[in-house]
Amino acid sequence: MVAETKQAKKSSFVLKKSMNRCSLLVITIALCALETYAMRKQGVAVRGxxxxxxxxxxxTRVRIVDIDTGPDPDDTLDEKFTDENGRFELNGSTRELTDIDPVLYIWHDCLDGLTPCQRKITLTIPKKFIHNGDPKPEQWVDIGILNLQGAFESEGRECIH
Structure with a gap:
């Protein structure tokens, strides 16, 4: 009788332990699915x-980036160099819980002489141009022809990019 009680307790313990593992697995899968659903795909497309x-x-190096705050590092969405005519097209996306904060970086040496490092221009991309990973024609930001000779309000210098 005592052996049967011990065996029943042991079986009950194993069953509870197995159920706890199963519950933990179900909760983990549910959380992963929720995170995947909540982290929506967002991107921007820029040409000029x-x-x-x-x-x-x-x-000339051009890059679109999602600027993140806190411990989350910035996300590079796309990066290229302009062609022989100075033209470029960038299109990239990421998954974020909140709206992305996209910017276009341009590094150049226009009228820079022997000054070390490169001039860096930062252009903020309006949120109305954020797409879901596949931009429609009206969601492309076309900056047109940008003359880099001028001074820009959002300009700085950067040696490492």
Whole structure:
């Protein structure tokens, strides 16, 4: 009788332990599914042409980035160099819980002489141009022809990018 009681208690313990593991697995799967659903795909698409005076600004680095605050690092959505005519097209996306904060970075040496490092321009992309990963024609930001000779309010210098 005592052996049967011990065996019953042991079986009950094993069953409870198994059920706890199963419950934990179900909860983990549910949380993963919720996070995947909540983290919606968002992106931006930007095109344009860069010039330095009357010459194309070819081989100029351009990058679209989602600026994040807190411990979450910024997300590079796309990065390229302008072609021989100074033209570029960038399109990229990420998954975020809240709206992304996209910017366009441009690094260049237009009228820079021997000054070390590169001029860096930051252009904020309006939220109305955020797409769900597949931009429609009206969701492309077209900056047109941008002459890099001028001084920009959001300009700085950067040696490492």
């Amino acid at each position: 042409q860069l010039v330095c005076g009357s010459s194309p600004s070819n081989h």
